[in-house]
Amino acid sequence: MIQGLSRRARALAGLWGLERASLVAPRVDMLSRGFLSKRRRMYPFHAYPRDRFLSDWEVELRFPAINPAFVKELLGNKLAFHLFLRDFGLDGHSCxxxxxxxxxxxxxxxxxxxxxxxxxxxxxxxxxxxxxxxxxxxxxxxxxxxxxxxxxxxxxxEGVPHPYASSIFPGALNTLRVLVLKDARGAFLAGAAHRFGASREVPVDNFSRGGVACGVDPERGVLGRGVTEPGLYARDVHDRHPVTGKRLEGVRVPFWEDLKELTVELTEAVPGLRYAGWDIFVSPEGPKVIEGNGDVANPNNLLQPHRPLLTCPRTVAFFRDHHVLSEGRAEALIRNLGAA
Structure with a gap:
């Protein structure tokens, strides 16, 4: 009981810290539903039912317990990860x-x-x-x-990005974050986002440090709109890169099927891994892995501005089985998704 209270207290403190760091005024209508206030400006609530979105509270409370500690340590140590790639014959997929x-x-x-x-x-x-x-x-x-x-x-x-990415923003590697889940049937892609740098963050493209994040259609590998942290630019949602003016929405990522196969192969290869956020870039020769994240702080920033995570029964079942979603919420979602 005390441990459960402690976990909830840590999650609440983490969520409130993220809320305070935001450049958006607090909104009770969002916070009361477990979402950071800035999600109102970032998420497409107009296009999807609200229950299809994984809330920030669900992520902060339950995500840290999905992967065992030894997996987080392996992926968190970049030297160990390079040795892992070498020993499993995957080092040709890195820089x-x-x-x-x-x-x-x-x-x-x-x-x-x-x-x-x-x-x-x-x-x-x-x-x-x-x-x-x-x-x-x-x-x-x-x-x-x-x-x-x-x-x-x-x-x-040094990684060399494919021309499609460097033409949008030439000063960064412009990486993708690919969320892969692993259940009893194997690993599968649950969502992906493409990050692009901005001039003040060369050569880094991290979203939390001023970068632009686009959702990626998991079937076609096509970019959706770009999103930035609210308050950084004149607009929060972008059809074009806010610095270079290059088109974002509708751009197709080359080697998309190869990229999906690589992230699934990597996830299958790590013993004990239940989910990973893989950082990938596309080179002129194909996809390359930079690192894996077994303890993703908050995947909502990158993935859900384009589409909610809870649109696939298999994804919903994964989060139910790992207690991110309650039984009742998961059953209602699976029932609604089946009827859609």
Missing amino acids: GLVGLLADGAFVPTEGAADLGEALQRSRRLFLKPVSGGGGRRCRVVEDVGELPGEGLWLLER
């Missing part, structure tokens, strides 16, 4: 690990004698901490003098 930087000392993984040779081979490398998320402290480096002298870092080959 490639060039080496580690431990308190300024270079430890190569691809045969380069030193940092100078590694940079000469790749010209530009992508630096990121072994742990942590949100794109913080990640950057492109071109010179040995730009590298930190403390901490544990990964050095990867």
Whole structure:
């Protein structure tokens, strides 16, 4: 009982923290239904019944318990994830690990004698901490003098985005977040969103740091409208990129079927994994995985501005089985979806 109260208290504190960080005035009509106030401006409530949307309260309260701790640790450690890809024969689907930087000392993984040779081979490398998320402290480096002298870092080959993405915003990798769930029948794609950078966040495209997020039609791989955090731009919903003016809605993502197959394969390969938010980018040769997230803080930001998550009986059943949805709410949704 005490543990349950503690979990609810943490979830309520987390939800209220997100609400306070928003640039939108609190709205009782949203908060009373478990949604952050800003969702009123972001979600297409006019096009779908409200009960089809997973609420922020349901996510904050139950999502953290879906995956076991050891899975979160594996996916949260970027070095361990690279080793996992290598051992399962999937490293060809990543940018490639060039080496580690431990308190300024270079430890190569691809045969380069030193940092100078590694940079000469790749010209530009992508630096990121072994742990942590949100794109913080990640950057492109071109010179040995730009590298930190403390901490544990990964050095990867710089990813090259497909022209469709770089034409929309040329200053970032422009990644996709793909939510894959795994039930007794196997892994399946539950939703996807495409992120694009904005000028003040080069080379990072994170939505929480000013990026643009578009929903992606899971069947056709076609972008929907773009959404930004309310208050960052003159509008919150965008047919075109708010910085470059390039068209967003209706753009087709290349290699979409390959991308879906890759994220399902990755999810199936990780023992104990029940869901993952895979960060993917599309290169000129096909999809590449950046990392997996087994402890997604709040998937609603990216996925539900385009369409609600609870439009598929299989997805509803997954969230029911992991106690994100109550039995009664799940049964009513499955019944309504079957009648639709």
